[in-house]
Amino acid sequence: MNSTVGRLIAQRLALGILTLLIVSVAVFFITNLLPGDAAQAALGQAATPELLAALRTQFGLDQPAPLRYFSWLSGLLAGQPGISLVNHMPVAQLIGGRLPSSLLLAGVTAAVSVPIALTLGITSAMYRGSKYDRAVNVMAVSMVSIPEFLVATIAVLIFAVHLHWLSALSHTAGITTFAQFVKAYAMPVITLCCVIVAQMSRMTRAAVIDQLTSSYVEMAVLKGAGPVRIVLRHALPNAIGPIVNAVALSLSYLLGGVIIVESIFNYPGIATLMVDAVTTRDMPLVQACAMIFCAAYLMLVLFADIVAIVANPKLRIK
């Protein structure tokens, strides 16, 4: 480690914070364009002008938008992301109830999918052009090509409705044994894996192949190195940067991109929380969720960057 790495990381961090700020402004003003507000959403069919006015005052919606933005921002900086307009619970508490579930799902999916994807990617790069490679490729393409809601629904029909092996719903509460855990998580995890494994394995394959066509790999062959050594000792260390990047991009999908999986398996994650918040125009909650997705994305990308920097001696050692 040295100052170069430190400086690079600090620079990325600063850029990340800037990006967060841009996103917060963008989200705030997009949501301000939404027709209707929390008051209307809350009253629904029952809205009358006087009721609306009363609720708006109660929610503080009668204040101008920039003022609301800044009070929200200052609240956020003070660690207080506000109070939900809809059910008057602190936003932090609402999110706090859901975020662990989301992270757990994302974590389990990552733990399952990353090894599979890397193995597939690396082996198909090793045997590129072979039947195995082509089979893996066609499988990967087919997996990304089927809408995830269909994959999920079919899985439910087979494993829950017909075979009764797994649960059609993923309850997070009341799981005490590993068997229960598997029962609840198997299907959402399988569905999500279908979406991201293909992506990651293909990028891994490309990154490894990129290295395998390099001169130093040819050199290693001419030194008498076997295929395994070539991939593990020569190609992989240099492919780490792009691979980690691909993994980070795919994993960033696991927080915000899983609305469909959450809604099919009734999983209490943060994506549905945000969908709810948009529907009910619960601005503080929408904002907070958007910031979380964005921050998660930036953190993953930052992590990938750091790994790439640390893996690259040119950057690591001056």
Next chain:
Amino acid sequence: MSQPDSTPGAITPAPATPAGAPLANQSAHTPARRILGLSPLGLVGLALVAFWVLMAIFGPLLSPHDAGEVLDMDVFGGISSKFWLGSDYLGRDMLSRILYGTRYTIGLALVATLLASGFGTLLAMVSAVSGGWLDSLLSRTFDALISIPSKMFALMMVASFGSSVRLLIITAAITYMPGAFRIARALAVNVQTMEYVQVARARGEGWLYITCIEMLPNMIRPVMSDLGLRFVYVVLLLSGLSFLSLGVQPPDADWGSLVRENISGLGQGAPAVLMPALAIATLTIGVNLLIDNLRGKRR
């Protein structure tokens, strides 16, 4: 000497480097038969894509019924001589609905992809050529956009402005523009350092000539193959939106909405839900195979 690749191969993973197969099976390289420069898998892809494009153009002419006509009181009917692909949840002819839906699916996705890639590439070139603060601003803004999950963004857009075909196109285009921008910018930065661009600059050419005549044609191949992938993503995004009831609105229907509106027939194995899903899968698989084999020529 091997032929110089006409594109700067920085982004496309495998530039045609002569350094070669390091692994054991060098002698096993059998010459595969190629037609139109495509491997057999690539041909399968081409055939699938061509089929659906033809359907998009001529589908409505071929379809036996009007897409909206209720023909039968029996719903989720199986495959029969009356309904070649079964009937849907209202007793409409699935074949006709899929044929009509082809236009929406392909048209929407194509327009959105073209917009995303077109504007993305344009901005990328502006960004790369101008450099400086404009470059930073654009890059940063697109970075911020990319960090909002696409479905969330689409959701907010649809919630704000109501679902219409135009809005869906704009939403999908905006969602996928940052990715297109990133790739095109990397390409443009690469191409820009090529000496022929320098020659053109030293000749006194304007930036419009340089970007459009000198740079663009040499970025177009990787941009096109990226466009193909993006097309697949848009098809899937739109079908995802349809699942959330935010996609193309009835009575019009793209394939995603067809799957969605018939999903309750899945439990009884109705073709009404399987067939449009199959259509989506064949289209996206076709595009993927085609692109893979265009790009991976030398792999």
Next chain:
Amino acid sequence: QAATTPATPRRGGKVKIATQSSSTADTLDPAKTSHSTDYTRAHLFYNGLTKLDIKLAPVMVLAEEMNTDDATLWTVKLRKDVRFHDGKPLTPADVVFSLMRHKDPATGSKVKAIADQIESVKASGANEVQIKLTGPNADLPVILATAQFLIIRDGTTSFTKANGTGAFKCSEFTPGVRTVGVRNNEYWKPGMPYLDEIEIFGIPDEAARVNALLSGDVHWINEVNPRSTSRIKATPDFGILETKSGLYSDLVIRQDSAPGKSMDFTLGMKYLIDRQQIKTAAFRGYAVVANDQPIDPTNRFFFAGLPQRPYDPDKAKFHLGKAGVLGSTPIPLVASVAAAGSVDMAMLMQQSAQKIGLTLDVKRLPADGYWSNQWMKVPLGFGNINPRPSADILFTQFFKSDATWNESGWKNEQFDQLLVQARGQTDFAKRKQMYADMQVLIHEKGGIGIPVFITNLEGYSTKIKGIEPIPLGAFMNYTSGEYIWLSA
């Protein structure tokens, strides 16, 4: 086909109920409850003064009796020995607080409009309150059976936990996730409830809801799509609960703007509705053909003598031609998933219209913001009206000239007079005649077309016993919790 009721209920067990909607807007505040999930949850933890039986007649609950002479001043005797979950006894102050808070706009009550009929509520004895109305209304006991009027403790402001008198105590409530109730051992109804625990959560996706039922993850679901019924029926140990009710989705033709201003247009559109097709195609037969008036056949005031308006393309063509809309520019027809079945109905109408040369441009809008921004604002659209406990409430809220939700902007003096007279009329036959006249008026002149009354469909596991459907809402009008039990 309601489940038959064996004699001895069994105690114990846990039941899971999945409803069609759940979000962070979920609430434990009865005043804010707005859909079946909320109502069902609220009825677990709270009691009302009254409730409705299977014939929609009011039954006393926390009220021991309700008396009135003029239908304006009511005396309510409260049940003794009722305790809240926190141990405090039920007092008149609780009732006063629970009813009067609806009148305060800051409460955000869903029933403020109805509660405004209440002039005052006062304690008039140790176990007695007096309710004074602004005008006579014989239906007060019916009105007080609605979920919003459930009784909470005096002074309650926080609703993160429920403190009611209900059969279950709230052990977990996470908005948008789930609600868990555990048996209230001190419940004032002896021996009840039977279940140890009950859990409610939402599964918004219908297919997922049905799958959850069939895979055994939940015991009871509502809002079953008619197309899923065959699957549920075909699976052993599961049943479909049909509840005919006054629920309808209606075509709303605004009477105060362009095409709807012409009475011919309105009539033409009504003739264009192919009710039989809508019943079979859109609802798979799980609906009752309606007749462009809102009182359904289960209602005691239903006027059977009103001739059924048929699907008549020729008449439709005649009237629409007179209105001058045939062959001209497309007319937008707004539908939304917010109004159940309206999208299908719109598409079917579009097909019928096409045959006579009328172009309807179906616009499907998202549920989001539909009620605020589209409903009652577009010239031609759809509404969706949940069953109301009484014909009076229905007419007052939706058809009176100055009604808040006068969907079509219909104005008829004769109707308004009849409505007010009927409220004070205590003679049932005379009252029924008045309601019949009103139904005829709406049928002929109103700006709404009601194709069908939609049958409520619920799916349940036959392990659940004690189900008696009430034709107003799902889950035995949301009160099922305390009555059902699990067979072994």
Next chain:
Amino acid sequence: MNTHKQGPDSGSAGAEVVRVSGLQVAALKENGQLTPIVQDVAFNIGRGEVLALIGESGSGKTTIALSLLGYARTGCKITGGNIQVGEHDVLTMNDRQLQHMRGRHVAYIAQSAAAAFNPSRTLMDQVIESAMIHKIMSRRQAQEKAVGLFRALALPDPEHIGSRYPHQVSGGQLQRIMAAMAFITDPQLVVLDEPTTALDVTTQIEVLRAFKNVVQQLGTTAVYVSHDLAVVAQMADRIIVLRDGRMREVGTTDHILYHPENAYTQSLLAAARPKLREQPAPSEDAPLLRISGLVAGYGRPDRRGLPSSRVLDDINLTIRRGSTVGIIGESGSGKTTLARVVAGLVAPARGSILLDGEELPPTLENRTRDQFRRVQIVFQNADTALNPGHTIGRILGRPLSFYHGLDKAAQKKRIAELLDLVQLPANVIDRLPGELSGGQKQRANLARALAAKPDLLLCDEVTSALDTVVGAAILDLLTQLRRELNVSYMFISHDISTVRAICDDIVVLYSGHMVEQCPREALAEAPRHPYSHLLMSSVPDLRPGWLEQAAGRTPQGLPPIGPSDRSIDICTFVDRCGLRMDGICNTVQPPRRLLDNGTRILCHRTISDLEQLQAPLIAEQEIAA
């Protein structure tokens, strides 16, 4: 057709280690056809013998070299023949057996060490890797042996250099470390594939010397691949001349150099010693281009307006109308940057550029179209200088319409004339650059510049990417154009003989400074700047034994000096200068002085000092001539 001498009799002393006969290698073309790229190659190598393979680019040198390891690149396939290395029958071996042989019995040294080293592993790790793979010694032993080899290869700090990463050592060092990598297992045969081609001449000589030492010490049997006859002459016992994948001539080094029989070998030899082209006398009127006090570089300008990385410093030069000024210097010395500054692609931070007495605006935006027209730039690499998507006709047509507003018909006529001028067939007009050979591309590149009717051509390494024979033809063309069109050239190259062949005046750049400026005749004689001297004496002569003699010609070792004062612009060459003087060179800015023979140098040494110290070389060169 030429017959070539071949057989055991031509081998030198010792038993044969390598026996190759009837070798055939084919390439798989896009259309699935197998096209032969190497045919009927047969040779033997005796123990301790160094055999050179020589030929132009694409003649199959690398292909043959790799086949000795039983290896063919992707898309290539060994289709026939027999290769015997020691007891191994290479072409019948399976993958496992090949793995056992490679790196153990036959070792390979690749052309570009920079690419052949894994960037993410330490040098030591890679040097001893083959020993580890073949398990012939322990890690300790291997490391000790590697350090010994480092020492033998004259690498600095041999004990610790192994713990560095590839990017932490220079190209020349890396190339030597690669040799250590090959020698670590004491292979029976070492294959060196153009090991010095990518290096600057001054570095090349060090590497050659190190290689030669080790090969002699260890008595290695080697195949040395190169396209440079002069280099080969230093290393090889025997030479095979290849062309189009066939052997044209085989013989001892002396035989090939002094008695070539094959016509192709003869043309190769002729091109290797470029003749000085006749120069028309430049006109003596006002100079065409005058550069004064030029400072330029890249990166954000600081407060004084100087760029963060300064590439050119205090450049002053004049190009007379119709004359050629050569710019020479090692890689990174700023040659290209100078051309780019004149062309307006890089804005100078200081100084002025006068074209015909008129100030050239520093940036592109402010130049007039006529100014653009008068200065044309021709880049080194015709592959990247021609837009691969445009036909030759379109490429040449653009400047015609852009500068001269010619319509289609007039363009067509003019293009035909231009093609004729650069001696390209008329039918290339509809072809894409990819369909032309390297020499043809460079001609098209030149024709495009000429289309503008320029006064000044900036030629940046226009022959460097070409084979010697083809390059010589381009030089002839340039000379001819100059005579016919009276254009002036700024001719940039890193190759001294090329520059001397066609230039009137020569400028020597060293890390952005003009260290010497002289008429071309003066460069051959002392006194000159110590760097020019190093440069001149590093160019291999086309005769065996030059390498051994070269040792005495430049000062060996560097005189010790104290710390340098970096606050002033001291001589940039001080770190490598064999004539540096402590207390002066490291503390005082060097003076620019004008010598009698028209040479200007930037050096503290007196003329007599230089003359004396550089004398030996003159004597050598006279002998050689």
